[in-house]
Amino acid sequence: MENRNFQMDTQWNIIHYPEKPTGFGILIIGDERHFVDDSKCFWTQNEGKLAIIDELKEKGYTIFSSNLYGRNWGSENAVELAERLYQHVIRSEILNNKIHILAEGMGALVALKLMEKMKHTIRSVVLLNPILSLKSHLEQEKEHKFFYKKLLGELALAYQMDQKVLENTIISMKESIxxxxxxxxxxxxxxxxxRAYNQTKLYQQLFSKTEMNPTFILPEKKQQLGKIMIRFFNSHESVL
Incomplete structure (x- = not known):
């Protein structure tokens, strides 16, 4: 069996099985394009993402992912479902209970909250082109009126709040990293x-006084992503 699709709380989830499992699991939390339905998911439909999945499976990783209510923007509902998915997978599969997380774009907002909630069950985290701050992301989008309006609509839906109230709440937020x-x-x-340039500036602001060094790669080197991730995950597996 290559993969298994199942529902939790109306949301579709998927588990990708490797041929030779090592017992280590990876939770993938996708960006705003991400989806999982009854037979497929964004990461298997996208050529570049499928290459990463194939490389991870080749190394024995069991990979699981959820639709997480679509464009959730780090909502509590999405965080709770991701935690429930973890518990379901750990109960139903033969896996080490400390997992890796791979989060892209908007998915980083869920990952950061999971890192707080699931401290002792997360082995390591890779954040790919992450949105690390809802406040900074909203400020960035202000330059693009159409996208800003669309984003506010998605946020109001995800957080089940009035648009204006939510906008003011986010603007007055303290940075939460x-x-x-x-x-x-x-x-x-x-x-x-x-946008990549804006994100680079944001990383510099957030991590200038820390030892955090983001890895920057050129678009033509994207085929190296799988190897970079595997090397990082692998380096945090010596302690079971």
């Missing part, structure tokens, strides 16, 4: 377009 992180974290950023 707690550093140093509780577990090993690697940030990988693919440099492409103006």
């Amino acid at each position: 707690i550093y140093p992180f509780e577990c090993p974290v690697k940030i990988i950023h693919v440099l492409s377009g103006g």
